[in-house]
Amino acid sequence: MQKPTVENLDTLEPNTWCKGCGNFGLLRALKATLAELEVPKEQYFLVTGIGCHGKLYNYVDVNGFHGIHGRTLPLATGVKLTNHELTVICAAGDGDQYDEGLGHLPHAARRNIDIKLFTHDNKVYGLTTGQTAPTAIQGYRSKTTLHGAPSPRLEPLKIALASNASFVARGWVGDLEHLKGLMKAAIQHRGFALLDIFQVCFTFNREQTFQFYRDRVYKLEDEGHDSSDLHQAWTRAQEWGDRIPIGLFYQENRPIYRDSLPQLKKEALIKQPLAPKGLEKLLKEFM
């Protein structure tokens, strides 16, 4: 089938994101990334959650599944284990992934399931009209935190590092070239990859705006960060304030979950015949 191009990855679906939404940049970066890789369109599988981010599914013309809120990871795992020739990408929201679906993340990470998780981290629940997300910065005001979010935010990168994720990165929608590089690296990484993306919710988040990030982000690679050093990664992941690092925090090569399954050594499950031979011997045990 077609090799993806930025054009042929377009769908005819009307885009319903707000004008000014950071999702547009993210979409652009994703399409550009896929267009640079040699994988044919039908070999991609995109799973999205429920939220504004979930609509991404409608705008990228690859195989796609718009799942339920918070469950991209297990659904993607099922797809990947069934047909590991597919490149499986999850687009999740911060409410979606870090609230409802948080329990799946450390497990997908430690198992090193070979799927890519791109989180649209806009620090609000966009589609449900702006409630506070778990990544919202302490003090953030919304209709569900009138006096400001009372608790420190959830820190996805730290959670991922604590869960032995083999690829941990952060990008933002204000630097698409950089974001594209991270997306590409994530896709090319053999194993689980978390790419948390600062995605500006133009409508509801009046604090973490483009300007907010532009004033603060710096690139790890510009400061000689060694992404093979877990210790450095952890230290960098703590940084928050006037300077916020983006880039590849950590990457490690270790066996993926599939490597533990001899059934999948030769070919993908989907390529194998359904009805197994020799089942009779199972019944012998009961005779």
Place this chain on the structure above:
Amino acid sequence: MQKPTVENLDTLEPNTWCKGCGNFGLLRALKATLAELEVPKEQYFLVTGIGCHGKLYNYVDVNGFHGIHGRTLPLATGVKLTNHELTVICAAGDGDQYDEGLGHLPHAARRNIDIKLFTHDNKVYGLTTGQTAPTAIQGYRSKTTLHGAPSPRLEPLKIALASNASFVARGWVGDLEHLKGLMKAAIQHRGFALLDIFQVCFTFNREQTFQFYRDRVYKLEDEGHDSSDLHQAWTRAQEWGDRIPIGLFYQENRPIYRDSLPQLKKEALIKQPLAPKGLEKLLKEFM
């Protein structure tokens, strides 16, 4: 009511744990801890999950709720916010808390809900006959990991540290005095406390036995660990192998969730009258 003593904390319920189970030690340490504190029995509230650990509920005569699998934290949060005069303790399993209920842990931690989580970390699903738990060590063999657990284990302390938990500790059932000290410190800590307890499953876990731990554990306090230093805590939490640290990894004083609720400044919710005065003004807005 009565001040707890080791004797009056006993119930008449028949104990159904296996002979040799590490839970007995844990139970003993818990009763001894409560007996040393000045809180009357009726001011304790114990929430347990489903698993062998969950039966603890039957053996400690304080208020108790044997909840469902994986949900001690939210249930305990509801109890605590309603009556914050109660000392609320959760006894969870590793399957219970770190598989089914994992999603609640980072949130309870970052919110600093003033409840205590004691996890019976036996590295197996005891009550369901020995399946591999998420904390099982890579390579661990059971009926659900015949070739050995393929993935690195989930590391609760690292997850807790990554979630800004204000109290992170590890004990083990082979040193009850030490364990008691940690339980006491956790209960006296103002805020969320995770105390992960190596609890030997005598029946199913033939690898992480008493001897296994006895050969490996050392006490942080014996090595001058500074539990106010997050960085040190993280470094120690990585240690695993011939030497495994137990003790208080990290403790920090920061506001608890309740501090953000002016409603609870004066007295516990349960002490306040149900039907509020002045509701008429709400309806005025609709006139």
Place this chain on the structure above:
Amino acid sequence: MQQDEISLLVGGEAGQGINAAGFLLAKSFFRGGLHVFGSIDYPSLIRGGHNFYTLRAAGYPVYSHWDTINLVIALDALTMKRHHKHVSKDGGYIYDSDRIPADHHDIPTDKKFLCPIPLKTLQKEIGGTPVIRNVIALGATLAVLDYDVTILEVILRENFQRKGDKVVEMNHRAVRAGYDYAKKNFSNEFTYQIKAISKTKQNRILIPGSEAIAVGAMAAGCKFYSAYPMTPSSGVLHFFFAQGEQFGIVTHQPESEIAAINMVIGAAHAGTRAMTGTSGGGFCLMTEAFSMAGMTETPLVVMLGQRTGPSTGLPTYTGQSDLLFAIHASHGEFPRILLAPGDVQESFDLTIDAFNLAEQFQLPVIILTDKHLLESHYTNDTFKLDNVPIDRGKLLPMTPYKGEKPYLRHRYTDDGISPRLIPGTPNALVHTDSAVHKESGFQGDHCEIAERQANKRYQKMPTLMKTLSKRDTVKIHGPHDAKTSIVSWGSPKGAILEALRILHKEHQSINFTQILYIEPFPVSEVEKAFQGKRLILVENNQTGQLGSLIQQYTDYKINYRILRYDGRPFDPGDLTDRIREALK
């Protein structure tokens, strides 16, 4: 021409403030003493797309919006196109002529009253920001309808007071700009004009179901509300956040619905009144703990706001497809109560009753409602807040325990209801268990205990049925001796009452049996209502779920089924036609 009644639609993109504009208009009529019903239709997106607010105002009670529209206020071209087929023959349009050139709106000009207003131009003239355009359009609308514009001005002043005089002044100017422009250009031309009846504030409210439920819950003493956002249940959550604190209520947004319900069970067990709210998918996630509430006999109140399913479905549209799910939700068998309000008064009343029943019978109660009721604006007498009944059943005071020793949380009693103690009460301990437990609440892994405790839980039924028999479990609207009865539940009530009004004018012998307390099913009340009647079932779902219950519990057969399951509520006009068809 003065009319008794008018039906309007305000339409545009999401983000244009359609809901707010529609509501301001609704409020203007409401404050003028008219009865108003307003309903918002919006897709699941934040900006763009197509939103519209439909409202009806009349000199007599109105129970529903109406698809047939007399005047469309169009803030974009799509609005004109989309709703054209629903505009009455003598109807018309007010539209933003700066945005929608005359050759672009696709409306056959000969047929309709067209009132182009250059919103952008006027906005610039008065020196306002774009958000003010809606207000200009509203001013124009009131001019065309010849309605007292000062009422809107008062409302705007109230609304914007806290934002300062400048904002109030700007709004005032906007209203006047629209009003004057329309008066000057289209005065007295439009068929539909309507008059305010009264200008003094009355003891009436214009309120959506969400707020009716929230206020009901607060009045019932709900002190703890924890819910994960989900349309259409979020309104209640937002209201609790905005208003709860001042009344000493704790409101919480947890990490998931599973957390929400477990927290609420914890809070209720700990002795306060607690509630959660959600919609279909969220309720799914709650079912496991719902069963635990049944097993531990914890008084639990869950508001289930239905939307179009299955799965994510149409998140912002309505439906009634979760009735059987809610009645049968969760593994195992335990008694529960399901209440289905049909309007805001019932929302308020049944919510209060939900809390009382939950505590009296120590079991979970579901308030089953839907997007249409939760998010539409109803005109109602204000709710009575004095003497709200609060009956906590067998809850013991927190004073040192002096009852039978030892205290047994799940003690066997004649009516199956055990005295309930709040943990923390001196001289007693409270034990409960999601597993089979003994009277003490400690685990009892014995078959005999399982059976006895199961019997205990169902032993509540006779008392419960007796208690419920004193409630209006079933309401009959219209003549009791009618030949035909429309059978329904929940939010279709409004459209059905409207249809009934028309059918009665046509001298049809028909009434409406509304079932409010659906579980336990009020068999004898329903059978009494059905006696000798032809039955027409009306439900906002695909399979006629109430019909299934009627088939199960009674010997009556549904003769005709009118179902709608496209996400939209019933339109009284269309519904009347379908009932007429059924009556043939």
Place this chain on the structure above:
Amino acid sequence: MQQDEISLLVGGEAGQGINAAGFLLAKSFFRGGLHVFGSIDYPSLIRGGHNFYTLRAAGYPVYSHWDTINLVIALDALTMKRHHKHVSKDGGYIYDSDRIPADHHDIPTDKKFLCPIPLKTLQKEIGGTPVIRNVIALGATLAVLDYDVTILEVILRENFQRKGDKVVEMNHRAVRAGYDYAKKNFSNEFTYQIKAISKTKQNRILIPGSEAIAVGAMAAGCKFYSAYPMTPSSGVLHFFFAQGEQFGIVTHQPESEIAAINMVIGAAHAGTRAMTGTSGGGFCLMTEAFSMAGMTETPLVVMLGQRTGPSTGLPTYTGQSDLLFAIHASHGEFPRILLAPGDVQESFDLTIDAFNLAEQFQLPVIILTDKHLLESHYTNDTFKLDNVPIDRGKLLPMTPYKGEKPYLRHRYTDDGISPRLIPGTPNALVHTDSAVHKESGFQGDHCEIAERQANKRYQKMPTLMKTLSKRDTVKIHGPHDAKTSIVSWGSPKGAILEALRILHKEHQSINFTQILYIEPFPVSEVEKAFQGKRLILVENNQTGQLGSLIQQYTDYKINYRILRYDGRPFDPGDLTDRIREALK
């Protein structure tokens, strides 16, 4: 005295290997050509407590255990005490006299055959470890029953072969020690003796429901099984882990039931046959995704193994209380299929059919079963593995797509079923959505689409009903023209067949209507079966859930209800009494 039939019970503490001992005994009779039924009863704990294995063996088919016991093999004192009331008048005990002193077992010695065996002493004599005591007891048992002990020896050899000769030898010695001791001390005294019929292996199996389902699934081509452990569904998971790999099946233990079902939906959507299994509380957690399977038309197979509820309930005991929940589970409306096997043959057959129906109709299928069926050992002809029908419906091959362009996953068709493509197939892309979607699978936030797609999904019903009408949706056991019919589903089948045998001997005009395909409800088949009959409902639950469906779908009334809900399966003896009562 030689008997046709015998009923035994092996009892002791958890951890004493009661299940294994009981099963060895069962297997011994089975290998001797007898028909056997064995059932294990254990509380939710790992060591201690009281476990017992009940088994019946006979020269003719047996379908159930029996509460009345002829011989108890007691490994602890509690066993003797607990089961005394169930021991038949001429029954007896084999017991561990080293553990249970004669003055301690509470059994009136005059009435019963008592066979004390000093297990510890004998164990020491032969130089074995304590685990060998059960085997000694089994040897003694066969001696007392005058049954061919070499059969047991062969079985033990097969079992322990891979553990080496020493182990085999020790087992052999243990059997002989028990056998010889009993022969010497109690030879020919016992009323109950039973003979092997044949010693050559036949094409029969002794298998529990779990394994029947697992083998069925494998035969049907299930390549992916993901499940979170939960009694009584774990047996299937363990079997998949133990046996799946060699057949190229991927088995996974995920972090939760929510993960399990979402994974399985992913796997099924990606084109393989996939399944999950769980019990009540776990199924609750799956309901949200279950609805997604309905919406995305993903072929999904879920095994729901019931246990005693509500909530944690009695985790290791049986029940049938999730029928209505399963039928109505999840928000929104979508077609589903629910199959309820009553024995191991049906477990095998219906599991295969589940996969076929799921793919033919692209919808979720539930196999509803329970602890009693899943964990009891049934004697059955071996399953036919050749020519297992595999019908994948409208699944397209993975060769480059050449069909109508563009490929539309949810294309409208005459029968509502769209051609299904595997993602990754060249020249086409597959899109699907949990929200309302268009034919293309892209989101379609429009009411018209919601309605059309809803209609599309239900458009499958006529074809589905036609397909099902060719299945044995309902089975009638016994004379079709009987005056009374017992109506039931699932695992009570065995006890009912036993009761029927007795009642037929008493010349009662009675048969048994077993409903296997419960959703969609086979109305006409059921009505045909019921014609002119008195109906006795038998269910292992408290509210008679199948009865509710019968009330809903048919005009027949249940005349009498026999319900059991203490966690235990029906006992044929007690059931027969209750049916006799009903027949009065």
